[in-house]
Amino acid sequence: MSAELAGGAARPRRQPWRNLMVFLAVVGPGIITANVDNDAGGITTYSLAGAQYGHALLWTLVPITIALVVVQEMSARMGVMTGKGLADLIRENYGVKVTFWIMVALLVADVGNTIAEFSGVAASIQIFGVPPWISVPITAVAVWILVLKGTYRQVEKVFLVACLFYVAYPVSAILAHPDWGTVLRATVTPSFQASGGYVAMLVGVVGTTIAPWMQFYLQSAVVEKGIKPEHYGHSRLDVIVGCIITDVVAFFIIAACAATVFKAGVRVETADQAAMALGPLAGKYASWLFAFGLFNASFFAATILPLATSYYICEAFGWESGIDRKWGEAKQFYSLYTLIVALGAAVVLIPHLPLLRIMLLSQVVNGMLLPFILIFMLLLINKEKLMGPHRNGPWFNGVAWLTTVVMIVLTAWLVVTGLRDLVTGA
Numbered sequence: 001m002s003a004e005l006a007g008g009a010a011r012p013r014r015q016p017w018r019n020l021m022v023f024l025a026v027v028g029p030g031i032i033t034a035n036v037d038n039d040a041g042g043i044t045t046y047s048l049a050g051a052q053y054g055h056a057l058l059w060t061l062v063p064i065t066i067a068l069v070v071v072q073e074m075s076a077r078m079g080v081m082t083g084k085g086l087a088d089l090i091r092e093n094y095g096v097k098v099t100f101w102i103m104v105a106l107l108v109a110d111v112g113n114t115i116a117e118f119s120g121v122a123a124s125i126q127i128f129g130v131p132p133w134i135s136v137p138i139t140a141v142a143v144w145i146l147v148l149k150g151t152y153r154q155v156e157k158v159f160l161v162a163c164l165f166y167v168a169y170p171v172s173a174i175l176a177h178p179d180w181g182t183v184l185r186a187t188v189t190p191s192f193q194a195s196g197g198y199v200a201m202l203v204g205v206v207g208t209t210i211a212p213w214m215q216f217y218l219q220s221a222v223v224e225k226g227i228k229p230e231h232y233g234h235s236r237l238d239v240i241v242g243c244i245i246t247d248v249v250a251f252f253i254i255a256a257c258a259a260t261v262f263k264a265g266v267r268v269e270t271a272d273q274a275a276m277a278l279g280p281l282a283g284k285y286a287s288w289l290f291a292f293g294l295f296n297a298s299f300f301a302a303t304i305l306p307l308a309t310s311y312y313i314c315e316a317f318g319w320e321s322g323i324d325r326k327w328g329e330a331k332q333f334y335s336l337y338t339l340i341v342a343l344g345a346a347v348v349l350i351p352h353l354p355l356l357r358i359m360l361l362s363q364v365v366n367g368m369l370l371p372f373i374l375i376f377m378l379l380l381i382n383k384e385k386l387m388g389p390h391r392n393g394p395w396f397n398g399v400a401w402l403t404t405v406v407m408i409v410l411t412a413w414l415v416v417t418g419l420r421d422l423v424t425g426a
Contacts, residue, residue, distance in 0.1 A: 019234070026234040027241075029221035030076060032159045032304070033214050034068065034242030035166060038249050039301035040120025041113070043294055045208045046250045047274040049201055050257030051266070055186035056193060057205055058254055061247045064209045067403045068243040071374065074381050074392070074400065075215045076239050079222030080232045081390045086219045086373075087312035089380050099316045102372065109365040110213055110309040112358055114344030117305060120298030122348055123272035127291040133349060140345035143303040147337060152224055152323040162300045166249045168293035173252040175286035176278065178259035187251065200417060207414045210407055212369045215377060217308035220315065224322050229390075256290065306340035368415055371408040378404060 038046075049057045075086065082089065091099040121139045122132035147155060192198075218239075227235050261268055261277045268274045275290040307323075314321035314333045321333040347353060378400055382391050392400060 022231055023234045023237060026225075026227055026231050027238045028156045028160060029079075029218055029225060029227075030072065030235065030239035031163055031242035031245065032156070033218040033221065034072060034239070034246040035163045035249075036217075036297075036301050036304045037068070037209065037211070037214060037246050038166065038253075038297055039113075039305075040117050040294065040298045042208045042250070043120075043253060043297055044270055045201075045204050046253040047257050047270075048268070049205050050254035051261040051268050051274055051277075053193075053198060053201060054258040054262040055183060055254070056191055056198070057202060058183065058187045058251065058258075059190045060202060060205050061187065061251055061254075064206055064250075065243055065247045066399075067206075067407065068209055068246070069240055070396075070400050070403050071210055071215065071377070071407075072218060072239045072243060073236055074377055075218040076222050076235050077232065077390060078377070078381055078387070079219035080227050080229055080235055081387055083223055084219075085223055085312060085315040086216045086377070086380075087316035089386070090376055091316050091318075093380060093383070093386075094376070102369065103313050103316050105365055105369050106212060106216070107309060107313065109369065110305050111340055111343060112365070113211075113213070114302060114305045114340055115347045115358055117298045117302035118344050118348040120294055121302065123270065124275070124291045124295035124298060127272060127275060127287075136345050136348055139299055139302065140341055143299065143306075144338060144341050146303060147307060147323060148327070148334060150323065155323050156221075156225075159300065159304070162296055163245070165296040166245070166293060168289040168296065169249050169256065170252040172278070172286045172289040172293065173256035173259070175283055175289070176256045176259040178255050183255050183258075203410045203413045203417075206407075206410050210370065210374075211366055212373045213305060213308045213312075213366075215373055216312040217304065220308070220311040220321075224311075224324070232390075256286070260286075302341070302344065306337050306344070309340055310334075310336040370411050371404075374404040374407060 078084075078086065078089065084092075087099065087103070090102065118136055118139070122136050125135035126132065146158060150158070222235065256278065257274055261274055264277075266277045268277050272291065272294060275287055275294060278287040278290050310333045311321050313319075313336060314330070317332075319332040320330040322330060325333070327334050347358070378392075378397075381387055382397065384391060
C-alpha cells in the first residue's frame with residue numbers, strides 16, 4: 001500500500017486491478033438475491049405481462065429497478081456496517097414478541113413460496129417429457145445435498161453459475177425476432193391503460209419485485225460472507241449490478257412473449273404455457289430455452305427460499321446458523337432447511353391439492369408483511385447509534401420513503417385482490 005501511495009506512476013496501473021480483485025472477492029450476495037427475484041412467480045408474472053399486454057408494461061421496469069436498488073442497498077449496508085442480520089436487529093431493537101410474529105408470518109409465506117418453486121420445477125421439466133414424480137424428488141434431494149454438504153463459498157459459486165443460465169431468456173427473445181425499435185420506444189415511453197386488467201397486471205409486475213424474504217437473505221449473506229466496511233463500495237456495486245441484471249432478464253421475458261404469444265393472440269395463464277406457445281411461433285429452441293430458464297429459476301429459488309428462512313429464524317431466536325457450520329453445530333438451522341424443502345416438494349406431489357390457492361395465500365401473506373419490513377428497515381438504518389455516519393442522508397431518505405409508500409400502496413392492492421380471489425375462489 002505504501003509503495004502505491006509513494007509511487008505516483010504505479011497507482012493508476014495497479015488500482016483498477018486491485019479494485020477488480022476486491023470486487024470479485026465481494027461479489028455474490030447482491031447478484032444472487034436480486035436474480036432469485038426472478039423465480040417461478042416472477043417469470044410467470046412477466047410472461048403474462050408480455051403475453052396479455054404486449055410491450056405496454058416494459059416502461060415499468062425502469063422505476064422498478066430504481067426501487068429495487070434503493071431497498072437492497074439499505075439491506076446490504078446494514079449487514080456490512082453492523083455485522084448482524086435483519087432479524088437479529090429487529091429483535092434487539094423492537095423485542096422478542098414483535099420478532100416472533102414476523103417470523104411466524106415469514107415462515108408461512110416462505111413455505112407457500114417454496115411450494116410454488118417446486119411447482120415451477122414440475123411444470124418446466126414436464127415440457128421435456130419428465131413427469132413430476134421423478135423431477136420433484138430429484139430436485140429436492142439435489143438442493144438438500146447442495147446446502148448440507150457444501151461450504152458457503154462452494155454454494156455461492158453454484159448460485160452464481162445458476163445466475164448465468166438466465167441468459168436463456170435473452171437468447172429466447174432474440175429467437176422470437178421482436179421489433180427492437182418498438183421494444184426500446186416502449187421501454188422509455190410510459191403508457192397507461194384505464195382497464196382493470198392492465199392496472200392489476202401493473203401492480204403484479206411491481207409487487208413481484210420486492211419480497212420480504214429478500215431483505216433478510218441479502219443481509220444474512222453479507223454477514224456470513226464477512227464483508228468489511230472498507231469494502232462496502234464494492235458490495236454496493238454487487239447490489240446495483242444484480243438489480244440491473246434481474247430487470248434486464250425481465251425485459252427479455254416480456255419482449256419474447258410480446259413478440260410471439262401476444263402478437264398471435266394466444267391465451268396463456270402460466271409461464272409453462274407461454275413456453276409451449278413459443279414453440280410454433282418462434283421455434284422449438286426458443287420454447288426449450290424458455291422452459292429451461294423456468295426450471296433454472298425454480299431450482300435456484302427452491303434452494304434459496306428455505307435457506308433464507310432458516311437464516312432469519314435462527315438469527316431471530318439466537319440459534320447458530322450458517323452453511324459453514326456442521327449439523328451438530330447448527331441443528332435448528334439445518335432441521336428447518338430440511339423440513340421446508342421436504343414439505344415444499346411433498347405438497348406438490350399430492351394429487352388434486354389446490355396449489356394455486358396455496359400460492360395465492362403465500363403472496364397475500366408476503367404482501368401483508370412487506371410494509372412492516374420496509375418500515376423497520378428505514379427506522380433501523382436511521383438510528384445514529386446503530387449506523388453512525390452510514391445512516392441514510394436526506395436525499396436517500398426521501399427516495400427510500402417514497403419507494404416504501406409506493407410499494408405499500410401497490411402491495412395493499414395486491415393483498416385486497418388476493419383475499420377477494422381466495423374468498424370467491426376466482
